[in-house]
Amino acid sequence: MRQDSQMLLTPTEMALADSAAVKKGVPAVSLMAAAGFAVVEAIRRRWSKRTVLVLCGPGNNGGDGFVIARLLHTAGWPVCLAFHGDETSLSKEAMHHFKAWQGRVETFSDALFDGVELVVDAMFGAGLSRPLDARYRDMVNAMIARKLPICAVDVPSGVDGSTGKALGEVAPAALTVTFFRKKPGHLLFPGRALCGELVVADIGIPEQVLVDINVQTWENSPELWCQDYPWPRLEGHKFHRGHAVVYGGESTTGASRLTARSALRIGAGLVTVTAPSRVWPIYAASLISVMATSLDEGREQEAFAELLIDARHNAICIGPGAGLQGEEKVRTRHAVLSALATKRAVVLDADALSAFSDDPHTLFDAINGPCVMTPHEGEFVRVFPEINNSPEINNVHATDKVTRARLAAKLSGAVVLLKGADTVIASPDGQAIINSNAPAHLATGGSGDVLAGFIVGLLAQGMAPFDAAAAAVWLHGEVANVFGIGLIAEDLPECLPGVLSDFKQHYCSTEN
Numbered sequence: 001m002r003q004d005s006q007m008l009l010t011p012t013e014m015a016l017a018d019s020a021a022v023k024k025g026v027p028a029v030s031l032m033a034a035a036g037f038a039v040v041e042a043i044r045r046r047w048s049k050r051t052v053l054v055l056c057g058p059g060n061n062g063g064d065g066f067v068i069a070r071l072l073h074t075a076g077w078p079v080c081l082a083f084h085g086d087e088t089s090l091s092k093e094a095m096h097h098f099k100a101w102q103g104r105v106e107t108f109s110d111a112l113f114d115g116v117e118l119v120v121d122a123m124f125g126a127g128l129s130r131p132l133d134a135r136y137r138d139m140v141n142a143m144i145a146r147k148l149p150i151c152a153v154d155v156p157s158g159v160d161g162s163t164g165k166a167l168g169e170v171a172p173a174a175l176t177v178t179f180f181r182k183k184p185g186h187l188l189f190p191g192r193a194l195c196g197e198l199v200v201a202d203i204g205i206p207e208q209v210l211v212d213i214n215v216q217t218w219e220n221s222p223e224l225w226c227q228d229y230p231w232p233r234l235e236g237h238k239f240h241r242g243h244a245v246v247y248g249g250e251s252t253t254g255a256s257r258l259t260a261r262s263a264l265r266i267g268a269g270l271v272t273v274t275a276p277s278r279v280w281p282i283y284a285a286s287l288i289s290v291m292a293t294s295l296d297e298g299r300e301q302e303a304f305a306e307l308l309i310d311a312r313h314n315a316i317c318i319g320p321g322a323g324l325q326g327e328e329k330v331r332t333r334h335a336v337l338s339a340l341a342t343k344r345a346v347v348l349d350a351d352a353l354s355a356f357s358d359d360p361h362t363l364f365d366a367i368n369g370p371c372v373m374t375p376h377e378g379e380f381v382r383v384f385p386e387i388n389n390s391p392e393i394n395n396v397h398a399t400d401k402v403t404r405a406r407l408a409a410k411l412s413g414a415v416v417l418l419k420g421a422d423t424v425i426a427s428p429d430g431q432a433i434i435n436s437n438a439p440a441h442l443a444t445g446g447s448g449d450v451l452a453g454f455i456v457g458l459l460a461q462g463m464a465p466f467d468a469a470a471a472a473v474w475l476h477g478e479v480a481n482v483f484g485i486g487l488i489a490e491d492l493p494e495c496l497p498g499v500l501s502d503f504k505q506h507y508c509s510t511e512n
């Protein structure tokens with residue numbers, strides 16, 4: 001997976017890109033000038049001429065601030081520049097631009113905000129290594145209290161560019177301008193919410209520098225997986241599009257029915273829900289194009305395993321509504337282990353994960369084939385207690401969402417899709433994708449069941465687990481955006497066809 005345009009660079013990788021650009025002959029002073037210029041362009045596109053306060057910190061983020069102040073002043077804007085830090089420790093390029101500033105340099109104080117209509121936050125960017133010192137913190141608190149519009153340079157000061165975590169209080173920006181590529185912290189919460197509108201500016205770093213950086217994190221987009229999207233083939237028939245099996249439970253029967261319908265809508269050739277004979281009539285009476293198979297009373301486990309002998313059942317989803325009470329939990333666990341034993345593609349969601357909260361390693365040991373786990377935060381904590389309880393595993397600090405999902409994928413051998421507003425999909429080989437298109441109204445009962453259905457439907461059609469998970473999450477978000485507010489889970493599979501045609505038209509121009 002290369003797709004350079006979707007790459008997310010950690011601050012360390014960004015520093016590598018920066019120094020590689022300098023080695024290729026782009027002077028550091030010019031990179032900083034270009035960064036400042038890009039911020040000014042973005043400001044002038046959004047705000048009319050007004051009084052601006054530029055707050056500059058001790059590193060190169062502050063250096064960008066010096067450029068911004070100078071360019072805005074040249075354009076005739078009333079500008080006040082304030083700097084806090086050790087002038088003698090400025091980098092060469094920051095010193096160059098500091099000297100080029102002809103105006104006064106103010107010290108930090110609350111009074112600076114009087115009469116100001118826009119603040120440029122150039123205190124800390126990628127180099128933030130610890131919570132802000134008191135003087136900077138005071139300015140952040142003043143910015144929060146004054147409620148002025150803020151343009152943040154690279155990231156709002158206090159946000160960790162690699163994790164999106166806030167190291168203390170952060171003043172939310174209306175606009176954040178970052179350089180060359182987005183950083184994970186721009187997409188992970190709370191960073192994403194604190195950035196406001198995000199602009200990525202080209203500052204003259206050559207694209208070739210990416211070749212030598214082992215980037216492992218991407219923003220989800222069809223560009224990453226559209227080439228492998230399994231469109232129906234002209235000469236194909238339904239068995240070419242796979243046969244998904246969805247395990248149906250006894251009580252919340254709506255969950256697995258949603259999953260099954262979603263698997264069919266996304267293109268699985270056939271979908272069967274299997275359910276204990278006691279509740280089979282509910283499924284049989286309510287499903288039309290999805291088939292319902294009854295598991296004989298008293299021998300449900302054997303019957304499920306027997307169903308899986310038919311290798312045409314090539315993708316299996318267990319979890320939505322599977323059940324965790326008494327005997328149901330035993331059957332859910334058995335179904336999971338039977339499904340994994342086939343080494344066919346398996347999606348494990350909800351109860352299929354929680355059923356192993358006492359002994360997650362029994363689950364991990366059974367995973368020897370293609371598998372996607374789709375926990376939300378609560379389920380993640382249950383299945384991966386060691387990642388949650390220990391701040392450090394194999395010397396990796398495991399507190400941010402991407403690292404946690406990556407460690408979970410490595411530990412379990414499955415693709416781990418950690419849900420939420422900033423869903424992360426991680427593969428056991430270390431690659432991770434952050435999703436950014438899901439609207440808040442997607443958080444509605446049953447929408448996770450639909451997601452599991454989209455994934456198993458794509459797996460049934462032969463898509464690889466990491467790609468299938470990423471594609472399903474993106475389509476899920478896109479459908480919710482197209483449908484809009486008022487969405488309920490049932491709407492998701494029904495609205496998918498229109499989204500699929502638009503997606504096909506935009507990203508997959510060649511017909512099969």
Ligand SMILES: NC(=O)C1=CN([C@@H]2O[C@H](COP(=O)(O)OP(=O)(O)OC[C@H]3O[C@@H](n4cnc5c(N)ncnc54)[C@H](OP(=O)(O)O)[C@@H]3O)[C@@H](O)[C@H]2O)[C@@H](O)CC1
Nearest residue numbers: 018032035059060061124125126127129130131132133154
């Ligand atoms: N890379 C690129 O391509 C380009 C990057 N550019 C710009 O450079 C920015 C990155 O610059 P940067 O590396 O100098 O980091 P920055 O955020 O300014 O802070 C570092 C300074 O802060 C200090 N410090 C840290 N935490 C602190 C705290 N809590 N409280 C107090 N001090 C603290 C730290 O000191 P130390 O930790 O070493 O004691 C150091 O002195 C990047 O965000 C972008 O805007 C552009 O010019 C274009 C090209």
Ligand SMILES: Nc1ncnc2c1ncn2[C@@H]1O[C@H](COP(=O)(O)OP(=O)(O)O)[C@@H](O)[C@H]1O
Nearest residue numbers: 376419420421438439440443445446447448449
């Ligand atoms: N704030 C949010 N913004 C966007 N998407 C969200 C948000 N919160 C949750 N989601 C998405 O909604 C779905 C909820 O799934 P899940 O928690 O399993 O719910 P359910 O069990 O009701 O189906 C997931 O795809 C998740 O990523």
Ligand SMILES: [K+]
Nearest residue numbers: 121124155157
């Ligand atoms: K900043």
